[in-house]
Amino acid sequence: xxxxxxxxxxxxVRAKTEVTTWGATNRQVKALTEHLxxxxxxxxxxxxxxxxxxxxxxxFEKAGRFEVVLANPRHVRNMPRRKSDVSDAAWLAQLAAxxxxxxxxxxxxxxxxxxxxxxxxxxxxxQRSAQVLRLEAVxxxxxxxxxxxxxxxxxxxxxAMLGALADGGQSAEQIAAPGxxxxxxxxxxxxxxx
Numbered sequence: 092x093x094x095x096x097x098x099x100x101x102x103x104v105r106a107k108t109e110v111t112t113w114g115a116t117n118r119q120v121k122a123l124t125e126h127l128x129x130x131x132x133x134x135x136x137x138x139x140x141x142x143x144x145x146x147x148x149x150x151f152e153k154a155g156r157f158e159v160v161l162a163n164p165r166h167v168r169n170m171p172r173r174k175s176d177v178s179d180a181a182w183l184a185q186l187a188a189x190x191x192x193x194x195x196x197x198x199x200x201x202x203x204x205x206x207x208x209x210x211x212x213x214x215x216x217x218q219r220s221a222q223v224l225r226l227e228a229v230x231x232x233x234x235x236x237x238x239x240x241x242x243x244x245x246x247x248x249x250x251a252m253l254g255a256l257a258d259g260g261q262s263a264e265q266i267a268a269p270g271x272x273x274x275x276x277x278x279x280x281x282x283x284x285x
Contacts, residue, residue, distance in 0.1 A: 108184070110177055115143070120150045128156050136160040136187035138167055138179075139195055148197065160187060163195045230256065235266065 109130075113123045127135065135157050137144050144161060151159045162183060186192050198206070223245055230237050230244075235256060241249035252266050260266040
């Protein structure tokens with residue numbers, strides 16, 4: 092849940108504070124955004140805690156109705172804290188109202204999308220590499236040292252030899268023959284383990 096104190100100017104010095112608590116589902120985040128717009132809120136400040144802030148930040152940003160500040164956790168950590176999320180939220184609103192909160196950098200949406208794609212690609216490359224190593228270990232446990240015959244067991248020659256092995260090839264010649272055709276006859280015969 093998220094506690095949101097709404098501070099609206101009342102005269103020159105005072106502000107009216109209303110604290111409400113909201114859930115984190117998409118529907119509730121949209122309802123919170125509509126509530127803040129209806130209250131005439133011009134600036135929203137929140138603390139960056141894990142990834143919890145993201146749906147709120149993105150929805151507020153998409154609304155385009157207020158300045159959204161993601162409080163730098165290092166900076167806010169040095170400020171005096173309160174005993175609950177509700178009082179912490181009210182305190183953070185007070186600090187922001189007095190300009191005492193420094194914002195964390197949040198890249199624009201296109202850069203965030205690019206970062207997500209880059210992270211996903213890195214994860215997929217790591218997973219693929221782990222699977223190739225696992226495949227090589229399984230084949231080696233079966234007594235075939237395929238890496239002696241092909242420098243890249245996922246290259247054309249290596250895949251051809253894996254296919255021959257999967258098709259029931261028993262001898263080194265049966266396993267190496269498809270690889271030799273793929274590599275123009277330049278593949279060494281895979282060794283058999285003990």
